[in-house]
Amino acid sequence: xxxxxxxxxxxxxxxxxxxxxxxxxxxxxxxxxxxxxxxxxxxxxxxxxxxxxxxxxxxxxxxxxxxxxxxxxxxxxxxxxxxxxxxxxxxxxxxxxxxxxxxxxxxxxxxxxxxxxxxxxxxxxxxxxxxxxxxxxxxxxxxxxxxxxxxxxxxxxxxxxxxxxxxxxxxxxxxxxxxxxxxxxxxxxxxxxxxxxxxxxxxxxxxxxxxxxxxxxxxxxxxxxxxxxxxxxxxxxxxxxxxxxxxxxxxxxxxxxxxxxxxxxxxxxxxxxxxxxxxxxxxxxxxxxxxxxxxxxx
Amino acid sequence: xxxxxxxxxxxxxxxxxxxxxxxxxxxxxxxxxxxxxxxxxxxxxxxxxxxxxxxxxxxxxxxxxxxxxxxxxxxxxxxxxxxxxxxxxxxxxxxxxxxxxxxxxxxxxxxxxxxxxxxxxxxxxxxxxxxxxxxxxxxxxxxxxxxxxxxxxxxxxxxxxxxxxxxxxxxxxxxxxxxxxxxxxxxxxxxxxxxxxxxxxxxxxxxxxxxxxxxxxxxxxxxxxxxxxxxxxxxxxxxxxxxxxxxxxxxxxxxxxxxxxxxxxxxxxxxxxxxxxxxxxxxxxxxxxxxxxxxxxx
Numbered sequence: 001x002x003x004x005x006x007x008x009x010x011x012x013x014x015x016x017x018x019x020x021x022x023x024x025x026x027x028x029x030x031x032x033x034x035x036x037x038x039x040x041x042x043x044x045x046x047x048x049x050x051x052x053x054x055x056x057x058x059x060x061x062x063x064x065x066x067x068x069x070x071x072x073x074x075x076x077x078x079x080x081x082x083x084x085x086x087x088x089x090x091x092x093x094x095x096x097x098x099x100x101x102x103x104x105x106x107x108x109x110x111x112x113x114x115x116x117x118x119x120x121x122x123x124x125x126x127x128x129x130x131x132x133x134x135x136x137x138x139x140x141x142x143x144x145x146x147x148x149x150x151x152x153x154x155x156x157x158x159x160x161x162x163x164x165x166x167x168x169x170x171x172x173x174x175x176x177x178x179x180x181x182x183x184x185x186x187x188x189x190x191x192x193x194x195x196x197x198x199x200x201x202x203x204x205x206x207x208x209x210x211x212x213x214x215x216x217x218x219x220x221x222x223x224x225x226x227x228x229x230x231x232x233x234x235x236x237x238x239x240x241x242x243x244x245x246x247x248x249x250x251x252x253x254x255x256x257x258x259x260x261x262x263x264x265x266x267x268x269x270x271x272x273x274x275x276x277x278x279x280x281x282x283x284x285x286x287x288x289x290x291x292x293x294x295x296x297x298x
Numbered sequence: 299x300x301x302x303x304x305x306x307x308x309x310x311x312x313x314x315x316x317x318x319x320x321x322x323x324x325x326x327x328x329x330x331x332x333x334x335x336x337x338x339x340x341x342x343x344x345x346x347x348x349x350x351x352x353x354x355x356x357x358x359x360x361x362x363x364x365x366x367x368x369x370x371x372x373x374x375x376x377x378x379x380x381x382x383x384x385x386x387x388x389x390x391x392x393x394x395x396x397x398x399x400x401x402x403x404x405x406x407x408x409x410x411x412x413x414x415x416x417x418x419x420x421x422x423x424x425x426x427x428x429x430x431x432x433x434x435x436x437x438x439x440x441x442x443x444x445x446x447x448x449x450x451x452x453x454x455x456x457x458x459x460x461x462x463x464x465x466x467x468x469x470x471x472x473x474x475x476x477x478x479x480x481x482x483x484x485x486x487x488x489x490x491x492x493x494x495x496x497x498x499x500x501x502x503x504x505x506x507x508x509x510x511x512x513x514x515x516x517x518x519x520x521x522x523x524x525x526x527x528x529x530x531x532x533x534x535x536x537x538x539x540x541x542x543x544x545x546x547x548x549x550x551x552x553x554x555x556x557x558x559x560x561x562x563x564x565x566x567x568x569x570x571x572x573x574x575x576x577x578x579x580x581x582x583x584x585x586x587x588x589x590x591x592x593x594x595x596x
Binding site for chain 2: 007011015018019021099103104105106107108109111112129130134137138140159162163164165166167
């Protein structure tokens with residue numbers, strides 16, 4: 001497995017592979033790899049001849065007071081996991097070298113990046129789209145693989161790829177979960193035991209909503225009330241948002257659901273380490289499929 | 299010569315050429331080709347195996363009330379000129395098809411795009427960088443060639459390429475001029491005879507400044523006063539800006555010039571057709587090389 005640190009070297013490698021007709025699948029990551037990332041690697045392997053993983057804790061997607069400094073960077077573990085998973089190349093640019101010191105060019109998706117995580121983290125998606133554009137230009141992949149846990153991120157990246165015409169196929173991979181249902185995240189390791197226990201409230205509230213919809217509930221307010229009631233069972237949780245949105249446009253879902261609706265959650269827990277601004281922000285989501293006219297059906 | 303209309307088809311063509319080790323040079327244009335563009339084609343030919351020209355009047359770089367509607371589109375003449383000049387491929391996307399109807403992704407250079415043309419045409423460079431990014435992603439060129447007449451555009455594009463890591467070499471080509479010195483521009487054809495005569499004031503004022511600097515003048519205000527006096531000899535002219543700027547950062551030049559300084563002009567003339575908002579906006583520039591300590595030299 002090769003480890004490359006510079007864009008130029010990576011582009012040369014990509015050109016050489018492409019000239020031989022080999023297909024490259026890129027898995028962009030911020031490291032601290034877990035089974036969720038390995039599922040991305042597996043999906044990537046099915047789509048290409050070589051899987052490349054990028055590991056870069058991207059400063060431009062963190063806001064002031066967010067957890068850039070304490071984001072985990074277990075470099076040797078990450079490289080080991082990649083090697084074990086048959087990754088052929090890791091792109092690990094230096095944190096102080098991937099952006100020019102006077103960097104001033106931004107790739108921005110206007111509307112899709114506004115609500116949900118975009119509302120609570122201004123500039124976050126601008127950082128994501130900019131770094132993903134840079135990674136695509138560096139690795140020149142045929143395919144890139146992202147997790148569906150970050151539903152809005154995936155939607156924003158798909159929009160960027162469509163609008164700018166990146167010649168990259170975007171693949172989304174279903175969320176990988178702990179045995180108790182908690183979505184895997186590099187941030188879970190910051191939860192203390194009690195917060196970790198209560199963090200199950202996210203997936204429980206998704207389940208509650210899904211059951212309610214399966215039982216015929218179609219009112220947004222009623223569904224969200226049940227979600228909030230379930231989240232309220234976790235007293236350590238602070239709910240940043242719990243919303244129903246159109247899965248494509250991310251516009252607010254109508255009060256009477258008529259088609260698929262994205263239920264998206266962002267919930268903060270105190271971190272084990274404590275300290276100011278040291279909360280753990282967890283997100284999760286599920287697309288609900290209501291049956292608005294169920295009673296009319298045969 | 300091949301004419302291609304879709305991004306997908308162009309990307310396939312680029313991949314095929316690149317796989318054979320052939321180098322592609324792209325000349326992005328809005329059509330209405332003149333000898334200035336042909337100089338770009340010549341420069342492109344020297345850098346690659348195939349010269350591709352894109353022809354697309356990019357709506358996103360025109361502001362409201364600007365001349366998008368009446369920008370010339372002499373398609374057959376353009377294709378003829380390309381054919382005659384040994385261009386191998388013209389990319390001419392449909393005006394209503396290159397951007398998605400709900401396009402919402404923008405590539406923006408923050409600082410360099412602010413002053414000069416950016417001040418008078420808000421959103422202009424955002425449109426330029428977005429379309430150039432799209433063209434680079436579509437044509438996958440090794441080299442792209444731009445005219446130095448649009449000095450700020452060239453600087454903004456170089457910055458975008460550096461910041462995002464486009465694997466494209468950017469080549470600038472000196473401005474081509476009419477026998478009387480007027481910089482070639484697709485917009486010159488809109489000048490009536492008297493405005494055309496007075497439009498020589500732009501290059502005359504550049505000459506005046508260059509002579510003054512050669513004669514030892516180093517004060518920005520004094521140089522600009524001479525420039526404005528020369529422009530004032532054209533009573534039809536309305537001066538949008540006449541400024542001295544650092545050629546790299548585009549920050550205002552110091553009062554006492556110590557190194558190379560960009561003299562940049564934007565001047566409007568009435569158009570032959572007349573009508574509201576129908577002025578003709580001309581730009582020109584020259585990098586001046588003052589000798590601040592000339593008297594001390596041997």
